[in-house]
Amino acid sequence: MIEQLRLRQRLTELKLGFMFLTRLPLAHDAPVAKGELAQALWTAPLVGIVVGLAGAITFSVVLAWHVPLLLAAVLTLAVTTVLTGALHEDGLADVADGFGGGATRERKLEIMRDSRIGTYGVCALILSFLLRVFAIAELGDNATVLPALIAAHAGGRACIPVFMQIVPPARADGLSADAGAPSSAVSLAAALIGAMALVACLGIKAAIVALLLLVAVGVCIAWLCWRQIQGQTGDVLGALEQAGEMIVLLVAAAIIAR
Numbered sequence: 001m002i003e004q005l006r007l008r009q010r011l012t013e014l015k016l017g018f019m020f021l022t023r024l025p026l027a028h029d030a031p032v033a034k035g036e037l038a039q040a041l042w043t044a045p046l047v048g049i050v051v052g053l054a055g056a057i058t059f060s061v062v063l064a065w066h067v068p069l070l071l072a073a074v075l076t077l078a079v080t081t082v083l084t085g086a087l088h089e090d091g092l093a094d095v096a097d098g099f100g101g102g103a104t105r106e107r108k109l110e111i112m113r114d115s116r117i118g119t120y121g122v123c124a125l126i127l128s129f130l131l132r133v134f135a136i137a138e139l140g141d142n143a144t145v146l147p148a149l150i151a152a153h154a155g156g157r158a159c160i161p162v163f164m165q166i167v168p169p170a171r172a173d174g175l176s177a178d179a180g181a182p183s184s185a186v187s188l189a190a191a192l193i194g195a196m197a198l199v200a201c202l203g204i205k206a207a208i209v210a211l212l213l214l215v216a217v218g219v220c221i222a223w224l225c226w227r228q229i230q231g232q233t234g235d236v237l238g239a240l241e242q243a244g245e246m247i248v249l250l251v252a253a254a255i256i257a258r
Contacts, residue, residue: 002099017043021157022051023085035180041161042182042189043170045197048153050148055080055153063142073136075127076095076145082154088245091238092128093121098235106220108228109170112235128242135249147201148252154201155210156244158194159218161187167222170231179234198248206255213247 017040019026058079062072081089094112100120102108111118140146161182169177182190182255198207221243 013040014043014046016040016049017047018053019048021087022083024083027137034178037077037178038161038164038180041164041179041204042186042193044157044160044190045154045194048155048157048194049150049197051080051083052150053146054083056142056150058116059136059145059149060142069137069140070133073133076149077132080149088238088241089125089128091235092124092242093117094235095225095239096120096124099224102228105229106171109229109233111227112233113174128246131246132249135246135253139249139251144252145255148197148249148256150205151198151201151210151252152245152248154192154197155248156241158190158197159244161190161242163218163222163237164233167225167232167236170225170229170233170236176232176237189226202248202252203255206251209255210248210251213251214244216241217247 014034015026018024018036020037020040021044021154036103052129055076059072059076062075063069067075094114094117096115097118097120098108098110098112102111102120136145136149139148164176164179165184165187166180171177197210198210201207202210218240221240222232225232229236
C-alpha cells in the first residue's frame with residue numbers, strides 16, 4: 001500500500017513537471033499547493049529528455065525531406081519552443097531587459113515583470129537562437145543531433161532545482177516564491193538524472209566538459225542575480241535553462257561533431 005502511494009505521488013509529480021514546463025494539455029484535478037511544484041522539479045530533466053526527443057524527431061523528419069541543415073535546425077527549435085510555450089526564452093528576455101535596463105533593484109524587478117520586451121531582451125533572444133541553430137547545424141546528422149538535443153534539454157533543466165535550493169527568491173511573491181524551495185533529495189535527483197543523460201548522450205569526455213561549464217555558468221548567474229536583485233525569480237530560472245541548453249549544444253558541436 002505504501003509503495004503504491006509513493007508510486008502515485010511520483011506519477012503526480014511527473015505530471016506536474018510536464019504541466020509546468022511544457023504546454024501539453026494535461027489535467028490536474030486539485031489546486032497546486034505551495035511547495036508541491038518545487039517537490040516535482042526532480043522531473044525537470046525528464047521533461048527535457050522528452051522535449052529534446054521531440055526536437056530530434058523533427059530534425060530527422062525534416063532532413064528526410066532534403067531540407068538544408070540550417071533550415072532543419074530552425075524548424076527543430078521552432079518545435080521545441082512551441083512545445084514549451086517559449087517559457088525559458090521569455091525568462092531570458094526578461095532578465096536581459098531587467099538587468100540591462102534597470103538602475104535599481106526595484107526597477108530591475110519591475111522591468112522583469114513587465115510583459116513587454118526591450119532591446120536587451122531582443123538581442124539576448126537573437127543570440128540564443130543563433131547559437132543553438134548553428135550548433136545543431138554543425139552537428140549535422142541524426143546520429144549526433146539526437147543525443148545532443150536530449151543532453152542539452154535535460155542538462156539545462158537539471159540545473160533549475162539545484163539553483164532554487166541555493167539562491168533564495170528575490171520576491172515574496174511570484175512564480176519562484178510560490179513554488180517554494182526544492183528539498184535536497186529533489187535537487188540531488190534532478191542533478192543525477194541530468195548528469196546521467198549527459199554521460200549517456202555525449203560520452204564521458206564531453207559530459208565532463210559540459211558539467212564543469214554548467215557549474216561555472218550557474219555560479220556566475222547566481223553571483224550576478226544576487227548582485228542585481230538579491231535573489232532569483234522564475235525569469236532567472238528560465239535564463240539559467242537557456243544558458244545550460246546553449247552550453248551543452250556548443251560542447252557537443254565542438255567535441256562530438258569533430
